[in-house]
Amino acid sequence: MGPIRVMLSDAGVTEQQWRVLRVLDENGPMDPTSIADQAVLLLPSLTRILQKLESKGLVTRIQSETDRRRQVVSVTPEGSALISANLEASIQIFDQLRMQMGEDRYDALLDLLSELNDLDI
Amino acid sequence: MGPIRVMLSDAGVTEQQWRVLRVLDENGPMDPTSIADQAVLLLPSLTRILQKLESKGLVTRIQSETDRRRQVVSVTPEGSALISANLEASIQIFDQLRMQMGEDRYDALLDLLSELNDLDI
DNA sequence: GGATACAGTTTAACATGTTAAGTTAATCTG
DNA sequence: CAGATTAACTTAACATGTTAAACTGTATCC
Numbered sequence: 001m002g003p004i005r006v007m008l009s010d011a012g013v014t015e016q017q018w019r020v021l022r023v024l025d026e027n028g029p030m031d032p033t034s035i036a037d038q039a040v041l042l043l044p045s046l047t048r049i050l051q052k053l054e055s056k057g058l059v060t061r062i063q064s065e066t067d068r069r070r071q072v073v074s075v076t077p078e079g080s081a082l083i084s085a086n087l088e089a090s091i092q093i094f095d096q097l098r099m100q101m102g103e104d105r106y107d108a109l110l111d112l113l114s115e116l117n118d119l120d121i
Numbered sequence: 122m123g124p125i126r127v128m129l130s131d132a133g134v135t136e137q138q139w140r141v142l143r144v145l146d147e148n149g150p151m152d153p154t155s156i157a158d159q160a161v162l163l164l165p166s167l168t169r170i171l172q173k174l175e176s177k178g179l180v181t182r183i184q185s186e187t188d189r190r191r192q193v194v195s196v197t198p199e200g201s202a203l204i205s206a207n208l209e210a211s212i213q214i215f216d217q218l219r220m221q222m223g224e225d226r227y228d229a230l231l232d233l234l235s236e237l238n239d240l241d242i
Numbered sequence: 243g244g245a246t247a248c249a250g251t252t253t254a255a256c257a258t259g260t261t262a263a264g265t266t267a268a269t270c271t272g
Numbered sequence: 273c274a275g276a277t278t279a280a281c282t283t284a285a286c287a288t289g290t291t292a293a294a295c296t297g298t299a300t301c302c
Contacts, residue, residue, distance in 0.1 A: 001260085001261070005260090005261095009261095014287065014288085016287080016288065017287095031250085032250080032251070033249095033250065033251085041288090041289090042288095042289070042290070042291095043250085043251065043252085044251090044252075044253080044254090044288095044289085044290075044291085045287090045288055045289065045290085046251095047251065047252055047253085048252095048287080048288075049287090049288080052287085067249090067250085067297080067298075068296085068297060068298090069249065069250045069251070069296065069297050069298070070249090070250065070251090070297095071250085071251080097240070100240060101233075101236065101237065101240070105233055105236070108229065108233060109230070109233040109234070109237065112222075112226055112229060112230040112233065113230070115222065115226070116222065116230065119218070119221060119222070122290085122291070126290090126291095130291095135257065135258085137257080137258065138257095152280085153280075153281070154279090154280065154281085162258085162259090163258095163259070163260070163261095164280080164281065164282085165258095165259085165260075165261085165281090165282075165283080165284095166257090166258055166259065166260085167281095168281065168282055168283085169257080169258075169282095170257090170258080172282095173257085188267075188268070188279090188280085189266085189267060189268085190266065190267050190268070190279065190280045190281070191267095191279090191280065191281090192280085192281080
């Protein structure tokens, strides 16, 4: 189990749940479609993840008033606490990986993966 | 659904099942641990995949005589037929992707992913 | 204004990812 | 040689990936 997963496992969330929390933390309240896009998740996966996060009390969902098909997902104080308790360590772990691979190669990898993802083959 | 998945779906196998078949096709009969290593799959996943492939009649498993913990997995004639019926098209699809990304970038991506995998973070 | 198409999510079903625990056979050690 | 350890898989349990279908509001268009 990689160090990230160990850390998150201790915190009680999975990698994908963590990713969703971070996206919300960085962008503020937003709708599932946008979250899925930024967290690189398909909507059916996100649906389940949001249900889990909601049952854990880490996020809340409210129906949009203007368009009742649409939701707005927000982080709860508990969710914020979990994020700030782990953000620093999470960043350090990825920085360490970046150093291990070499910054250039690490950045190149992210670029290439992003390019591949955009090709949507 | 990407073109590879479309093709394999028509053939009745998943990407992972296809990967296992190709590894066996290239190396001949081999044991699950080696297959898992070459196909980049964890053993529990491979166990289920081999069960599926066996139930489809695409591979057979026999217990090793010298070490009865160990198995030897082989492709059946039906498995070979499926491989030769799809190998050419499969290669073309990946060649096309390689061209779309540019050979250099495609090769670089494979290198970097392999490097990341070896770091086993 | 009602049938119809479209948008945003959710459900369902099946396959794999991931970790821990279980099983059986081989090997090591005192 | 008996008991402990290791090896090779398998099972189990839970989470996500992936595709198709369903569901519920909104917008459209004759």
